[in-house]
Amino acid sequence: MVSRTVPSPSGPSPSGSTPWPAVAVVGGSLGGLTAALLLRDIGCDVTVYERSRETLQARGAGIAVLPETLRYPVERLGVPVGRITSSTGWIRFLGRDGGVRHAQRHRYRFSSWNTIYGTLLSAFGTERYRLGRDMTSFAPDGPGSVQVRFADGEPAHADLLVCADGIGSGARSALLPEVGPRYAGYVAWRGTVPERELGGPTFEALHDALTYQLLRGGHVLVYPIPGPDGAVEVGERLINLVWYRNVAEPDLAAFLTDRDGQPRPVSLPPGSVRDELVGELRRSAAALLAPPIAEVAARVEQPFVQAVFDIGVPRMVFGRACLLGDAAFAVRPHAAAGTAKAAEDGWVLAAELDAAGGDLPKALAAWEASQLALGSRLLERNREIGDSSQFAGTFRPGDPRLIFGLHGPGR
The missing domain is CATH 3.30.9.60 (D-Amino Acid Oxidase; Chain A, domain 2)
Known part of the structure; x- marks a missing residue:
């Protein structure tokens, strides 16, 4: 699936139309920040809650970057791609x-986790990026709303909860206790x-x-x-x-x-x-x-x-909560598509919400169908590449399967 173009910031919806939802994003890494920025751009009231008490750092983590990972910095922020990547x-x-x-x-482009994260956080700002907020539970809070509770005791209320809390997702463990990481x-x-x-x-x-x-x-x-x-x-x-x-x-x-x-x-x-x-x-x-x-x-x-x-889930939407990025599909790194998948989740979520005029149930249903399919394909592709290298001995120089890409080799 090719992402639908998400409009540039346009502010709240017109009077009389479905209001843009208030969104709580739990997890302030690359996927959570990308989704937060895109949802804010279409008019949502967005707050990010990150459990770490300090600004995130990934010591020594280099990443191959696909177009989806770079799309927000390049398209929305106007950052020259050569400023934040090596090639x-x-x-x-x-x-x-x-x-x-x-x-x-x-040609490939590479960056560091810290470089991409710093670019996105600078764009989002720190006023609505709440550090030290470790989510402990969430539950429906009346029709069309969800209450989120944190370890510090201060709750938050939102129309949509985006759970972007990574491979160790507490949200996934609560919603799908039978699903866990597979070594x-x-x-x-x-x-x-x-x-x-x-x-x-x-x-x-x-x-x-x-x-x-x-x-x-x-x-x-x-x-x-x-x-x-x-x-x-x-x-x-x-x-x-x-x-x-x-x-x-x-x-x-x-x-x-x-x-x-x-x-x-x-x-x-x-x-x-x-x-x-x-x-x-x-x-x-x-x-x-x-x-x-x-x-x-x-x-x-x-x-x-x-x-x-790696991890794969059978569902990504649970009422007014959804799983995004590694919280849903954590894939082996051989297609260099983990951060791209998380970013794409955010782009498609914002596009579907915009297309639905703020109608969350309609948007979430369309989003889940497309992203479940994408995540499942990517998961199986990375498993095949990894197993061929590590166990089957069928990994060969020049194998076209090895070309990085989110939607397929080179795609």
Whole structure:
């Protein structure tokens, strides 16, 4: 489905028509902020509630950005795409000796989570972006309204509750207790290195490409992302490493125990990974990886780990509440479409609400049908790609399935 164009800000609906709803968005990450901005643009009264007490940060998280992720900053804010992304002109697959096994011209754009988040938050502002608001429950509050309760005891009332509270969504757990994250059988080791710290041959091999290496039971990729201050100039960027490695499910809990002996449910942030795991990573990198990629792995100061999970839901709408982004469909990262899917959810929700003239039940029904279909297709596509790499051994250089895209390879 191609998003319907959402009108630019137009203010409240005309007198005598259905009033634009008051909206509570729970979760202030990329999906929640995009939806909040779009709904505000068509005239909704929107407040975002974020459980974190501080402005969000994603340490070291680079992302490949699809057009849907960039659409709001570029179309609505007029931000030049080159200001918030780095770009590459090639896809290359390297062999263990560093030789090129496959190369094709293909432009990708990359950014960092912090860069996109900062752009969206600056546009939304902080007046209606409430930090430290951890939702504990919600329930109907009379006809056409919902009451939201938070850990601090102060409730909120809205006509529509948009639950964009991520892969660990409390809203999803309450609405669909039978649905939970499914571990994929592997983890992603991640980290970044300043581009200027790389040796000359490594820089030349990596700076203008999305670079892969296929391994037995996994694969690794590297690509440039904006620097910590948002710099996108060649030489001022970071090189981002993502190495997918299998960890059997019975071993996952022990693997995700941090250096202080505390179990972590999903990830080990920078600085928390046990020394023995980092040592094993570096030894394996030296033994298995092509020299340019091995240099990046060796220079990452604080590698971190994210276990790969996915989630799919049978429903996204529950009366005056809906699940958006990773709260509904959390997909493996192989199509680079997780943030794009969350953004697209917001675009389509605003478009359907505008087309329905503010009629929420009508808009939500149309939105759910389209986004359930999109989410289900994306979920299965990413599972197929991940399983072919990590377990089946059918991941091949130049496979057209690997081209990033939300609606299909390259789409």
